[in-house]
Each structure stands twice: as C-alpha cells, then as structure tokens.
Amino acid sequence: MTNAPRRLGLAALTLFATVLAGCGGEKSDAGGTADVASLATGSAAPSASATAAAAAAGRPQLRLDMNEDEKQRLWNAYNYCLRDHGVREIKERSAATPKGSGMISLDQSGEPKAAYVACADKLPLQPPELDEEKNPNYVIQWNDYVQCLRGRGMKIHSLPDGSGWTYDDGVADPSGGLDGAALSKAEHECTMEAFGGR
Known part of the structure; x- marks a missing residue:
C-alpha cells in the first residue's frame, strides 16, 4: 500500500x-x-x-x-x-x-x-508552535505528536527528513480506523497535547 x-x-x-x-x-x-x-x-x-x-x-x-x-x-x-x-x-x-x-x-x-x-x-x-524556525522544541514536540497518533491506533512513522509522517507499509489498516472527522479530531487533540502543553 x-x-x-x-x-x-x-x-x-x-x-x-x-x-x-x-x-x-x-x-x-x-x-x-x-x-x-x-x-x-x-x-x-x-x-x-x-x-x-x-x-x-x-x-x-x-x-x-x-x-x-x-x-x-x-x-x-x-x-x-x-x-x-x-x-x-x-x-x-x-x-x-x-x-x-x-x-x-x-x-x-x-x-x-x-x-x-x-x-x-x-x-x-x-x-508559531507549528513553525520549526520559531519553536526551539519543535522536533521533540513533533515526535510526541506522532507518538500520540500511534497511541490512538495509527500505524505511522515520521519521514526521515522530519517533514511529516506517512502510513506504515504492509499493514492492513494503517489508519487504525481513523478517517474523516475521527482523524481530524485525533490530529487536533494530539496537536494540542504535543504542541499546546496539555
């Protein structure tokens, strides 16, 4: 896939x-x-x-x-x-x-x-929290964000250049059942958790 x-x-x-x-x-x-x-x-x-x-x-x-x-x-x-x-x-x-x-x-x-x-x-x-040039903790928080999504069942990993994430290959349902509104909700909550200090 x-x-x-x-x-x-x-x-x-x-x-x-x-x-x-x-x-x-x-x-x-x-x-x-x-x-x-x-x-x-x-x-x-x-x-x-x-x-x-x-x-x-x-x-x-x-x-x-x-x-x-x-x-x-x-x-x-x-x-x-x-x-x-x-x-x-x-x-x-x-x-x-x-x-x-x-x-x-x-x-x-x-x-x-x-x-x-x-x-x-x-x-x-x-x-500014989402701007790597303005946020000195961006890399750590980005990794926390990816781990948060993984904790919600998504089979994803960060790209080697740190520019984003992608689904794991060879997994039947890498989204963990999250799509549409559920994915948006998970991403928002993980953004707030990782970047918003919650």
Missing part, C-alpha cells in the same frame, strides 16, 4: 485550510500558493525579503487554541479578498459547502497573481 506522506500543517490545520482555500496543497500557511510580497510604491523596489517581512507583520495569526469558527472567519476574509480581486470562484463547489459557513471554493491556478499580492496581508499565519 502506497500512501502519500502527511506534512505538519497537521492535517487538522491542513485539512481546514485546504477546504477553505479549495486547494490541494499540503502547505496550508501558503493556502496552496507561494508567499507573495506586497507591491511597493516609490522609485526603488524593496527586496523580496523586506516586503515578505512587511506582509507577514500585518497578517492575522492563527493560534492553537482558536475554535473552528474563529479560524474560518480568518480564512473566509482571505478567500473573499482573493475573489474580490479577480480569482475565479467555482460556484458549484461553493454551493456544496456547509450552509451558513461563508466558505467559498476558488480556482487554484494562482491567477491573477495581482490578487495574491493584494491579499497577502490577509493570509493567515500558522501558529
């Missing part, structure tokens, strides 16, 4: 961002798109790192303790901004989202690029 590796946008967060952004990528911090520096006015263009840092400074920050409604409001603001700046909404898929959620499904071509530039300051940042 070949299974795609899972990356720590931690599926609960990754799945949430994927559903809201309508993307198929694993890096939820980018919502399926590359980080885009904001446009600058003036005669000299600032460096890409300077504009990326400026955009990140004003971006909404997700927290581990946020409830789904709070996260959804932030992702909706970003997605509506993209739509309002010309990213095509896939109306038939938007119509299939939960009533009253405000979620929309967008085309994932990455066009028009100007929309992503205009909305860069609305793209939510993942919680």
Whole structure:
C-alpha cells in the first residue's frame, strides 16, 4: 500500500485550510500558493525579503487554541479578498459547502497573481508552535505528536527528513480506523497535547 506522506500543517490545520482555500496543497500557511510580497510604491523596489517581512507583520495569526469558527472567519476574509480581486470562484463547489459557513471554493491556478499580492496581508499565519524556525522544541514536540497518533491506533512513522509522517507499509489498516472527522479530531487533540502543553 502506497500512501502519500502527511506534512505538519497537521492535517487538522491542513485539512481546514485546504477546504477553505479549495486547494490541494499540503502547505496550508501558503493556502496552496507561494508567499507573495506586497507591491511597493516609490522609485526603488524593496527586496523580496523586506516586503515578505512587511506582509507577514500585518497578517492575522492563527493560534492553537482558536475554535473552528474563529479560524474560518480568518480564512473566509482571505478567500473573499482573493475573489474580490479577480480569482475565479467555482460556484458549484461553493454551493456544496456547509450552509451558513461563508466558505467559498476558488480556482487554484494562482491567477491573477495581482490578487495574491493584494491579499497577502490577509493570509493567515500558522501558529508559531507549528513553525520549526520559531519553536526551539519543535522536533521533540513533533515526535510526541506522532507518538500520540500511534497511541490512538495509527500505524505511522515520521519521514526521515522530519517533514511529516506517512502510513506504515504492509499493514492492513494503517489508519487504525481513523478517517474523516475521527482523524481530524485525533490530529487536533494530539496537536494540542504535543504542541499546546496539555
């Protein structure tokens, strides 16, 4: 059995961002798109790192303790901004989202690029605990997270480069019976246990 590796946008967060952004990528911090520096006015263009840092400074920050409604409001603001700046909404898929959620499904071509530039300051940042560069305990906590999922019956292991986890090969049911809502719940609880200090 070949299974795609899972990356720590931690599926609960990754799945949430994927559903809201309508993307198929694993890096939820980018919502399926590359980080885009904001446009600058003036005669000299600032460096890409300077504009990326400026955009990140004003971006909404997700927290581990946020409830789904709070996260959804932030992702909706970003997605509506993209739509309002010309990213095509896939109306038939938007119509299939939960009533009253405000979620929309967008085309994932990455066009028009100007929309992503205009909305860069609305793209939510993942919680700092899940950022290896900001969290000095990330590697230990990541291993605790994987062990937590294993403790719930999942037959998984960390990838050698530390970029995520994958199902064990040769196991009849590597998910341990966890899928859909049960998997999202387990991942959220293990995220809070390993990264949230609970």
